[in-house]
Amino acid sequence: MKTRVGVFFGGISVEHEVSVISAIQAMKAMDSEQYEAIPIYISKDRKWYTGPELLDIDNYKELDKLLEQAQKVTVVRGESDNVVLQKDPVPKWGKRTVTEIDVAFPILHGTFGEDGAIQGLFELLAIPYVGCDVASSSAGMDKVMMKQILRDSKLPTVDYVWFYSSHWIEDSTEITKMTEEKLGYPVIVKPANLGSSVGISKAENRAELEEAVEEAMTFAPKIVIEHMVQDMTEVNCSVIGDFEEVEASVLEEVLKTEEILSYQDKYEGGGKGEGASKGMESTDRVIPAPLSDERTVEVQELAKDTFQILGCSGVSRIDFIIDKSSDTVYVNEINTIPGSLSFYLWEPAGKNYTELTHQLIQLALKRHRDREKLIFSIDSNLFSIQSTDGLKGSKNGIK
Template identity: 45%
Template sequence: MKKIGVFFGGRSAEHEVSVITGMQIIENIDKTKYEVVPIYVSKEGKWLTGSSLLDFKNYKDGKFKDTKEIILSPNYEDNNVYAHPEIVGLFGKKIIDKIDIALPAFHGMNGEDGTVQGIFELMDIPYVGCGVLGSSVGMDKVLMKDVYKANNLPIVDYTWFYRSKWLKDKELVINQVEKKLSYPMFVKPANLGSSIGITKAKDRDGLILAIEIAIKYDRKIIIEKAVENLREINCAVMGFDEEVITSLCEEPIGWEEILTFEDKYVKSNEKGGKVSGERRIIPADIDEEIRVEIEELAKKAFITIDGRGVSRIDFLLDQNNKVFINEINTLPGSIAFYLWEGKNYSFTKLIDELINIAIKVHKEKKDNIYSYEANLLNRTSFGSKIK
């Protein structure tokens, strides 16, 4: 039986969304095939494990009876979980023997952005989802749009700046933004999801307010031309390399101008803790040619950033049925299970397939050569003068 480490929580504004995703994965994973090891990162950044982390109600009252503070070793092929050395001494103590596969369920910074994926790469452990580069590009909306623009994928007009530039000369920033874009605009933190910190600006006063909100969440701000009278259509992609498939398309409903954090999670989760279908139409009511276009663009968006596992790509559809890629979510909430149910993937089957993809990616990585014998050290006189 393979031991699966499910990682969730984290130092992120999307901490609670990650907990929900982690709990849903733990609830739905095939326990006849996998032994689940919950690894929870608190809002303070402490890494914890213990059986009480398997019970969702404990997160509501914050009472965990048996958790142990842990660390992961970055040593190659050391897939053990150790007690924190400050607790048990210099050399630590193994808490869990050899996690076979890591399944991250983080959202936002310090988890979805490639940081944790880098640890898994150093450990040489198979892990579900995008790699370091795909995760980081998918997280940074500016780099993501730069990459898509370079690959001729349709995106809305945008501009960006650093927080330091705003604090130094606000008038200059506003003038530059207004020169590049017309109102209305969307102002967003570049490295955040779940619609946190996003505001629509309809005039200069609104732009100033929106920027002041966004800079509280990130040092990098992106501003996009708003698509008026838009429909949002989302589609998930699963696979590795160019062997990818698409899910059904969805259309979120019951929102105005901005699909807020509350729209995405509070209203859709208030019944039973699972994402409800009541606030989304699946499959989306769109023309066949639009559906085909969106599915093909979703595949290209996924492949372009070297996507792995499952990602959800969010699209904007204007009143003339012109399609724009809004963003890619390399680690979508609830791993977008609701988009796959209509394609005969239960939540359990979806998790199983993602684990299989992780194993396939890891095996292919083993085909690479990681050393080159040149005897360079013995042929180099270090410190001597070269004539």
């Protein structure tokens, strides 16, 4: 019997369209002899759909028509403690469920998908799921939290300051002064919990800094400002595994058309050709990155350390900055659900996309088996010793 893999994609994120591309790539790559890929599309207005129509990328050009054809569903635990896709609304008569899923495979980039939100749902449903858990997803998504954790473990990150938008509104002068004293110009201003270069700006003076912060605040309430390394090379490395065992991919050097790698650079190949239909595969890059063997190993080891220190599982892509003037490598960020699942970094080493998706599903099942051995609740009968007076605040009550 095939393992039914529910692939969750779309979502409430600025990376919605990229998620659709990545998910369809992954579903087409799965071994159809072992797995049945079940698409579960989450629309921008938070409705969930399934159906074979969702497997064709061309159908998304007429989204309203596509969703009329697809089946609207909710994901619930069934009567047999299984996880099912239930018709929405639930019919009064006839079959209520569409199908059952054995494993959840989230391919949701950005907020509400890569930040631990949907992973929490999977935990409550008690279903095996691919990729990072709630804590590592949250830590990886929040650039400030990630930097704090990595710095505590002595991994190199560029200097930064961070604040909430309310702090900026209350005292932008003080934050500006702190930025100038600690970092100087130029700087990079980013929303703390977004990906795909959305909301990111360069600032070379105070006026540009204020403009960049205002822009970032439209996307997130938490802002990070980083020292900008000007003479740099950007390289990426993918890691697959868990806390016990990991392996690192070949490296890529990412090329760009501007000083900051833009959304168009990442997903449209610099805005040229058919890149928008290929996801991160379309990015202009050099594979393997033209680095020395020693530098390559250094980056790969830092990538594996980053992955395990953050408690990651599944596949991630860690992005690095090499400061050519000081010959220093910095961890820039981690993508816990990377575009195209970084399959293009594994193929050169002999791991094709089908093998990659198989390994990810098996890692999910392994973690689920391990967690089933843990104790999450204990037998107790606290209510039997709780008196009515105790509920009113007497000395027998709980304090």
